[in-house]
Amino acid sequence: MNLLIIITESFRALRLNRLRTGLTMLGMIIGVAAVVLMLSIGQGAQANINNTIASMGSHLLIVVPGATSSGGLRFGIGSVKTLTAADAQAIAELPSVEATAPVVSGIAQFSYGANNWSTSISGVTPDYFTVSNWVIERGDIFSEADVRSATRVAVLGKITAENLFGTEDPIGKTLRISNRPFLVVGVLAAKGQSLSGRDQDDNVLIPLTTAQRQVLGNQFPGSINLMLVQAKSAEMMEEAEQEITRLLRQRHRITGKMENDFTVRNLTALAAVASTTAKIMAWMLGAIASISLLVGGIGIMNIMLVSVTERTREIGIRMAIGASQRAILTQFLLEALMICILGGITGVALGITCAWAISQIADMPVVITLSMIGLAFTFVSIIGVFFGFYPAKKAASLKPVEALRYE
Amino acid sequence: MSGTNIAPNQPLIRVENLCKAYNLDHPENQSACHQVLFNINLEIYPGEFIAIMGQSGSGKSTLMNILGCLDTPTAGSYWLAGRNVATFSGDELARVRNRNIGFVFQGFNLLKRMTALDNVAIPLLYAGMNRSESRKQALSLLQQTGLGQFTRHYPNQLSGGQQQRVAISRALVNQPQLILADEPTGNLDTQTSQEIMALFAQLNRDRDITIILVTHEDDIAAYANRLIRLKDGHIVQDEMRSPTTV
Numbered sequence: 001m002n003l004l005i006i007i008t009e010s011f012r013a014l015r016l017n018r019l020r021t022g023l024t025m026l027g028m029i030i031g032v033a034a035v036v037l038m039l040s041i042g043q044g045a046q047a048n049i050n051n052t053i054a055s056m057g058s059h060l061l062i063v064v065p066g067a068t069s070s071g072g073l074r075f076g077i078g079s080v081k082t083l084t085a086a087d088a089q090a091i092a093e094l095p096s097v098e099a100t101a102p103v104v105s106g107i108a109q110f111s112y113g114a115n116n117w118s119t120s121i122s123g124v125t126p127d128y129f130t131v132s133n134w135v136i137e138r139g140d141i142f143s144e145a146d147v148r149s150a151t152r153v154a155v156l157g158k159i160t161a162e163n164l165f166g167t168e169d170p171i172g173k174t175l176r177i178s179n180r181p182f183l184v185v186g187v188l189a190a191k192g193q194s195l196s197g198r199d200q201d202d203n204v205l206i207p208l209t210t211a212q213r214q215v216l217g218n219q220f221p222g223s224i225n226l227m228l229v230q231a232k233s234a235e236m237m238e239e240a241e242q243e244i245t246r247l248l249r250q251r252h253r254i255t256g257k258m259e260n261d262f263t264v265r266n267l268t269a270l271a272a273v274a275s276t277t278a279k280i281m282a283w284m285l286g287a288i289a290s291i292s293l294l295v296g297g298i299g300i301m302n303i304m305l306v307s308v309t310e311r312t313r314e315i316g317i318r319m320a321i322g323a324s325q326r327a328i329l330t331q332f333l334l335e336a337l338m339i340c341i342l343g344g345i346t347g348v349a350l351g352i353t354c355a356w357a358i359s360q361i362a363d364m365p366v367v368i369t370l371s372m373i374g375l376a377f378t379f380v381s382i383i384g385v386f387f388g389f390y391p392a393k394k395a396a397s398l399k400p401v402e403a404l405r406y407e
Numbered sequence: 408m409s410g411t412n413i414a415p416n417q418p419l420i421r422v423e424n425l426c427k428a429y430n431l432d433h434p435e436n437q438s439a440c441h442q443v444l445f446n447i448n449l450e451i452y453p454g455e456f457i458a459i460m461g462q463s464g465s466g467k468s469t470l471m472n473i474l475g476c477l478d479t480p481t482a483g484s485y486w487l488a489g490r491n492v493a494t495f496s497g498d499e500l501a502r503v504r505n506r507n508i509g510f511v512f513q514g515f516n517l518l519k520r521m522t523a524l525d526n527v528a529i530p531l532l533y534a535g536m537n538r539s540e541s542r543k544q545a546l547s548l549l550q551q552t553g554l555g556q557f558t559r560h561y562p563n564q565l566s567g568g569q570q571q572r573v574a575i576s577r578a579l580v581n582q583p584q585l586i587l588a589d590e591p592t593g594n595l596d597t598q599t600s601q602e603i604m605a606l607f608a609q610l611n612r613d614r615d616i617t618i619i620l621v622t623h624e625d626d627i628a629a630y631a632n633r634l635i636r637l638k639d640g641h642i643v644q645d646e647m648r649s650p651t652t653v
């Protein structure tokens with residue numbers, strides 16, 4: 001009997017038991033849909049994090065004031081003002097360091113015309129833009145000279161620019177920051193969320209000195225909130241970390257067993273951890289979803305066993321008129337496989353639909369790849385063969401007389 | 408199988424000291440064993456029309472199943488067209504059942520979910536023929552057995568006699584040289600039984616098909632030209648005779 005005929009025979013058998021076939025298939029459909037959905041959500045999250053990391057700048061260290069706290073890395077305003085711009089300058093001279101970017105930050109009130117907006121403001125040096133991988137979309141960044149003379153110029157994040165200026169071109173316009181006029185010189189290209197989930201495009205960058213003296217009003221003149229340090233290469237990061245620690249201890253006169261009054265963290269390593277975590281999460285979600293596939297597979301085996309028992313007499317008749325064991329085996333295996341494949345197709349469609357719906361409704365990034373669909377189908381076929389084989393084998397190894405005698 | 412071209416003087420079937428015992432999986436008596444056939448010796452030649460008779464439980468069906476390669480003997484040997492069946496692989500047995508032997512059952516054993524036409528066509532499909540050719544051949548065979556207008560009926564839409572004709576057509580479709588019929592008229596009335604028997608007689612006479620049939624009724628057995636009688640698993644009578652009714 002050729003394969004095409006066996007396929008049509010199997011299809012006929014499945015059609016005759018529509019409800020049962022449908023219910024069995026449902027297990028597969030749900031399983032496959034869950035796998036596709038979970039993988040797409042997981043990979044979406046992963047892609048998101050990888051984007052963030054790519055936009056973050058490479059081989060970065062971050063230095064913040066204060067001793068290492070058990071809570072780990074703290075962004076934002078340090079509790080102690082021990083780190084200064086002079087520290088940053090000294091660190092920039094270290095052989096393993098490419099550049100440093102001292103940052104002071106806080107919240108300020110902005111206004112342009114009738115528009116008011118309150119968001120984070122950072123005082124930075126021109127190096128900051130290169131170190132943290134910012135791309136200028138319009139206009140330009142401010143210069144070293146601006147930092148030296150503490151001019152009132154500002155570079156706006158994409159969101160801030162949109163919120164304050166709408167469709168107007170902000171370049172050359174004057175906005176007020178904490179009631180002082182600032183000239184807008186540039187607008188940054190959008191970057192999206194940071195690793196900690198903060199929107200990085202809602203910000204304003206002004207010269208470090210301007211921020212220190214005119215906007216944020218530091219208690220300790222010259223102190224900074226954090227410092228980004230770019231190592232010369234990925235290999236030199238550890239060396240840079242050690243050199244920075246040694247230099248800062250020396251500059252801050254910390255000796256012997258005294259605790260550091262600053263913390264150096266490897267941002268790139270943190271990002272790598274975040275990326276790995278996201279990857280593991282993606283696969284975990286897939287693995288959990290595939291349990292439902294497994295359950296669906298067991299359902300198929302169960303139904304196929306019932307079907308073989310019910311059709312024992314049919315099997316006996318077929319054997320009596322010349323069906324080989326192989327023909328019987330193929331027929332039942334194909335029935336199981338067809339449930340799986342049809343369920344797989346429907347499940348992939350359902351999974352993609354759900355993923356799309358979730359991306360629309362919950363604004364979650366989802367990624368659907370061909371390899372994901374391929375994986376789902378491979379899985380489903382393996383399950384079909386694996387769980388279909390035993391019942392099919394059982395059918396094929398029935399003895400003709402006994403099968404014929406079965407009531 | 409080289410069965411199609413054996414010489415008439417060579418037996419189609421040769422059975423030597425054939426025994427069959429059933430294992431009764433008794434909870435108390437593990438090795439309980441019920442012997443049903445005792446040292447059966449038989450030679451059946453091409454073209455014979457044989458009736459097997461005997462009381463209920465005498466082992467007729469058991470013998471037929473072994474001859475039909477549906478079951479295996481516990482001892483002794485069975486030679487079909489000169490070849491020892493015990494040496495056949497599963498695939499070879501399937502092939503023999505498909506090409507060389509046609510089985511007709513008391514309960515018809517048609518596949519319920521298929522039309523008469525498809526029922527007759529399946530052996531051709533198992534022989535490797537394509538669907539349309541197999542249907543064409545099945546149709547012509549059904550027309551020959553007088554069921555031309557019932558091809559699209561399902562078994563439960565046919566009378567017993569019609570079902571048995573479909574079953575006979577199915578047994579004939581691969582042109583076997585041997586037909587085994589276990590009480591083929593057991594579920595039919597006298598009139599229909601006579602019609603079915605006339606069909607068998609015609610196949611035996613016109614196509615030279617060897618027929619072995621089991622029956623309880625003398626007027627059915629009368630169609631045969633050889634009568635074998637079983638009693639408690641032994642052959643107690645094996646005689647040639649001329650058929651009385653045709």
Ligand SMILES: Nc1ncnc2c1ncn2[C@@H]1O[C@H](COP(=O)(O)OP(=O)(O)OP(=O)(O)O)[C@@H](O)[C@H]1O
Pocket residue numbers: 429430431441443461462463464465466467468469470
């Ligand atoms: N699968 C089996 N397991 C155990 N014993 C069996 C089995 N099949 C048949 N027998 C026994 O073998 C004996 C012969 O059975 P068989 O079916 O061959 O009789 P029969 O001559 O065809 O009878 P009938 O005329 O009623 O059809 C019976 O005693 C029966 O109980």
Ligand SMILES: [Mg+2]
Pocket residue numbers: 467468469589
């Ligand atoms: Mg019987």
